Amino acid sequence: MITFERVSKRYAEGRDALSEVSFEIRPDELVFLTGHSGAGKSTLLRLIMLMERPTRGRVTVDGRDLARVGRRGIPRHRRDIGVVFQNHQLLMDRNVFHNVALPLVIAGHDHREIGRRVRAALDKVGLLPRERALPVSLSSGEQQRVGIARAVVGRPRILLADEPTGNLDPALSAEIMQLFEAFSRVGVTVLIASHDLTLISRLHHRILTLREGRLVGSGGP
């Protein structure tokens, strides 16, 4: 579902954030991506959702070479991918409900369907009672869960998550991971960047490990 072939990424200033990274993720897989801070995890996820273009190498998503997706094709590509951002990326002047509804509004679902799905997603992350709240009035962990609800509400085929449990307590983290596993079980491809090694080693999934932009391990659980 997601293939990297000798992908390198160098930002305008600085050294290679990724170099010669190759791996493949099958459609029904849940894979963890780990590595020290600055290892290139976020960069790798950004390449998948076309927030960045690789300097060298090829990224393929669902059989499509991303180099062939032009500027106009980007929105459509992103609609197929649910993303949990490391820094949340919420609309600060819209309430929780509107934030979670955004992908559905963009995709063009009708009002009733949107209401139903948004509440189901909020229920899954335990935020149903806060649907009218503004993001500023939420804790960091709660904001993160709004981001998770928004990522899954459109039932994307691919789910990317950048430190989705960074601000959550262990019990909540485990619950969120179960949610991702449930999506994986129904065929959603899931890629989660995290440095919570204790948590991810307990869950038996493949782990990609980056060190200074190089893939140093892509072993099984």
Next chain:
Amino acid sequence: MSRERVLRRDGAISSRAGLLDRGRAWLSHHRDSAADSLGRLLARPLGSLLTCLAIGIVLALPAVLAQALEEFRQLSGDWQAPDRISLFLRESVSEEAALAWREELEALPAVARVDFLSRDDALVEFRELSGFADVLDGLEQNPLPHLLLVAPAASEQAAQLRARLLRDERVAEAVLDSAWLARLQQLTDLGRRVVWVLGGLLLLGVVLILGNTLRLAIESRREEILVVKLVGGSDAFVRRPFLYTGLWYGVGGGLCAGLLVVAVFALVGPAATELAALYGARSSPLGPEPMAIPYLVLLGALLGLAGAWLAVSRHLGEIEPS
């Protein structure tokens, strides 16, 4: 069962909405964008009002000028273009001599008719027409000469005839009456061209005012645009609320312009009508075109959209998540 079908049954693959739903959602996003944009403008009424007023003034200016020019053109059109030569006779020429010369002139083949206007009659007429009665009363003696009004047999020969008559020593001045009308016509044409150019420049000004206002609006919502783009909002989706913002500003500006035009004519209309009546033209009151407000609102709306489009296509592309 194929894997794909299992997925569909489980609802994993269903993020795409149906066509009918999408159409309805498109409409409702238009409605929401329109309402949201209007709400944002109304949330800061003073700023919005000032922007609309600025647009209104810039739009009203060419509208008033064009309307005034049109009125003037109609007014001057009412004046005939008589190809007539006014012969102002010298002081020394007596009324009898003038009348005698009139007979002579009428006998010429180049002349169709000659009317005599004595200096006393001329004074009476001038007093009635010019509105300078007070000034004339203050004068001790009649400043006007006797006048022979010569109608040439063919208007093409008018200029030639005038030149000939001017050589006669009894004549102080010979004025071809169509000449100043032609000059007036030229002036009106020039005025119309000026109004067109000025109008074009001012309309461009409106587009630029709006473009700048929209640039600021876009800048202030930068974060939001980024988020929408990140979750897959298309350019059209991101653009929509800003186009509506431009539209509302344009409509508000057009409305202001319409009201200004009406106000201007209410202020100067009566005086202008009096003046027009004085020159023997029609006496119907001067006023703005009855459709002025709807036209200006429509024009404002179009310019608003144009300005918004300009700003949006220039600045939205610059805002890309990275």
